Amino acid sequence: MKTNNIKSAGKMLSVLECFSTVDRRLSLADVARRTKLPRSTAHRLILTLKEIGFLEQDHSRDEYRLGIKLFELGSIVLANMDVHRVAKPYVDALSTLSRETVHLCVFDGMKMVFIERGAGGRSGPNNATTTMEASPCHCTGVGKAALAFQSDLVIDRVLGMGLPAYTRNTLTDPDRLREDLASIRQRGYAIDDGEIDIGVRCVAAPIRNTSGHVFAAVSVSGPATRMTHERVQSLAPVVMSHAESISLQLGYSNGDSAMAPVPTTPIT
Structure with a gap:
């Protein structure tokens, strides 16, 4: 079970690492291609990350961007x-x-x-x-x-x-x-x-x-x-x-x- 949890966490991290100051918004297809994950798996991970605030969705473009929760956590890391x-x-x-x-x-x-x-x-x-x-x-x-x-x-x-x-x-x-x-x-x-x-x-x-x-x-x-x-x-x-x-x-x-x-x- 622990191994599966680590693998899942690693996959979620790979999704987050797709984004950068250059690639601020990405579609599901972009994320699936960059992570080399099946589209269904990428979609499931994106929904999970969205639910906990690590990703936000731009509905007008059907694209995703890093969520404000990551900024909040990063600010805590920086302060510490x-x-x-x-x-x-x-x-x-x-x-x-x-x-x-x-x-x-x-x-x-x-x-x-x-x-x-x-x-x-x-x-x-x-x-x-x-x-x-x-x-x-x-x-x-x-x-x-x-x-x-x-x-x-x-x-x-x-x-x-x-x-x-x-x-x-x-x-x-x-x-x-x-x-x-x-x-x-x-x-x-x-x-x-x-x-x-x-x-x-x-x-x-x-x-x-x-x-x-x-x-x-x-x-x-x-x-x-x-x-x-x-x-x-x-x-x-x-x-x-x-x-x-x-x-x-x-x-x-x-x-x-x-x-x-x-x-x-x-x-x-």
């Missing part, structure tokens, strides 16, 4: 995450210091999940509010900063999922990406040079938990016209020091680190 509470002042400090957008993300084993986004005070499309959404590891600053410090097994798994090109700068060759990850481990920070958005440049650093395992990352990103290569180099040690401070607050200790002070002067 130590890294979210601990990192908030450092995210705000980096936003003030850099006057650019700051992202705090957690590695879920396959991709990066945004849990905090701080606006840097400048006008433009990069200013945003706190949100929860996912991004790939192979072409984002936070993703590469986290992935570089994972085991070979985890890196192989992520690379095995494919390296789709988002821009002409995306690293789609596994060997080249591995070389980049090795460089990140050596210098301590990652750079996204227009790899997911051709007009945006980013610098990111890893965050460690009590045991020293890298499970998150923080980044500063902005238009490439402002985030020049020289500015990225000047921001890199600041981003690393704030990531280190978050790690220390979470219980990590490397024996000789001090927490970064709250900055008062923006870096231009």
Whole structure:
């Protein structure tokens, strides 16, 4: 019975995972095709998820979308995450210091999940509010900063999922990406040079938990016209020091680190 329950839960999870920020609404046929489940089974699972509030139906289109109940549960998870509470002042400090957008993300084993986004005070499309959404590891600053410090097994798994090109700068060759990850481990920070958005440049650093395992990352990103290569180099040690401070607050200790002070002067 326990095995059957696990299988049923897995099937329901596969239905929920069909949806994304791109595929916000899906029909029954879409879900059945993506999950490779019989149409009747997909329909039964959808009805169950709808009944408990995990899915909602758009009757005008006969399509489904993720339900508000998931947002409520996600908000509880977010509020209970130590890294979210601990990192908030450092995210705000980096936003003030850099006057650019700051992202705090957690590695879920396959991709990066945004849990905090701080606006840097400048006008433009990069200013945003706190949100929860996912991004790939192979072409984002936070993703590469986290992935570089994972085991070979985890890196192989992520690379095995494919390296789709988002821009002409995306690293789609596994060997080249591995070389980049090795460089990140050596210098301590990652750079996204227009790899997911051709007009945006980013610098990111890893965050460690009590045991020293890298499970998150923080980044500063902005238009490439402002985030020049020289500015990225000047921001890199600041981003690393704030990531280190978050790690220390979470219980990590490397024996000789001090927490970064709250900055008062923006870096231009």
